[in-house]
Every structure is written in structure tokens, then in C-alpha cells.
Amino acid sequence: SQQGEEDPQALSIQEGENATMNCSYKTSINNLQWYRQNSGRGLVHLILIRSNEREKHSGRLRVTLDTSKKSSSLLITASRAADTASYFCATDETGGFKTIFGAGTRLFVKA
């Protein structure tokens, strides 16, 4: 089953602009993760945010988590053409250890 919904489904921006992707989920979670996937390739783990955390940074990435709204956002600042990829959120449900993926956002950064 798929838990998360992401928006937008696709995003096209110019290099240097910021990109914001949103993810919503349905159940209580232990943590939420963001992954990146280049076309036809494997997943790259970007960042994990726990249910008791509200914001986390890693380089040009900023992730927020609002458990009351069951939503998260991923912000990529000063985007580069190399950031072009699909981005997925994934959640670990409370009491379980399956990871369920959202639908993903396809980001295209134009040079």
C-alpha cells in the first residue's frame, strides 16, 4: 500500500531557484525519510526526520515535519542542474518497520 501523497507531481525551475516539495501521510509514524532517485537508478537517502523533530538541515536541504497535519516538506535551496531527479518521501509507521513510499515529485532544474 502507498501511504504518502506528494505535491507537486512535477516541478520545473531555473538553476539557482529554490525547490519545495510537499508530502502528506495518513498514519502515525516513527520517522519520515526523503530519498532521491536519478532516472533508472537506485535510491539515495537524503535525510531522516523523527516524529519528535520539527526541522532538520543537511547542506542545501531543509526538511520540516508537522505531525499534527501529517505532512512534511523538502526544500532544496540554490538548485543546480544536477539536482534534477525524482524525490520521494517515505514513512515508517509507529509500531512497525515497513517503509512506505509516497508518489514522488519529479524535479527538473534548467541550466
Place this chain on the structure above:
Amino acid sequence: GAVVSQHPSWVICKSGTSVKIECRSLDFQATTMFWYRQFPKQSLMLMATSNEGSKATYEQGVEKDKFLINHASLTLSTLTVTSAHPEDSSFYICSARLPSGRARETQYFGPGTRLLVL
């Protein structure tokens, strides 16, 4: 960091044949591994949870007799697609977690196996 490998990285087969995909945790023991399937331009869909020494747990809608999972050791899980058909063509990805503690939060994904059934 922990590494998970998959073999083969891609396979082309004729309709009706069976295909085995291996998932190995290279530098840690994984009591639990997960198998996902990803169709083009779609997200990863969890197929099953593979438990070492016991039967796999399949997600709703996944045929356990078609997708045979064996997790015979702490470092190896295999997925066999039996009597493969063109609609089984997909990208199959496995993952594994570290056994315990906070490290168990993180999943390590294999590079994926692309299956094309003609």
C-alpha cells in the same frame, strides 16, 4: 556505511521462464529485508518483507506463489519471479535494516534489478 548489493543488475528473459534476483547485505547481518517493485515513472511499491529463517510477509495484492522469497541466511534474500510475463517487467529493489537500536531506523537500498520479460 552499510552496503546492500543486488544481482543481477539487469535481466532479459522470455515469457514463461523464472528469474531469481539476489539481495545481499555486504557488511552487516540483516534479519529483515524488503522487496519493492517500481514501474516506470511510478513510486516504489512494497511487495514483501523477508524474514530470515521464516516465511515472508506479502503485501495485499502480491501473489506469494508468483514471487517466491527465500531468506536463508542473515546476509542473503532471494526473490524468484516464477513464470514471468511481460507485465512483470519492472525495476525490483531490495533493502535491509541494521539489526537493532537507533541504527535500525535507516534502510539501505540495493541498486535495483531491471527485469524485462519478452
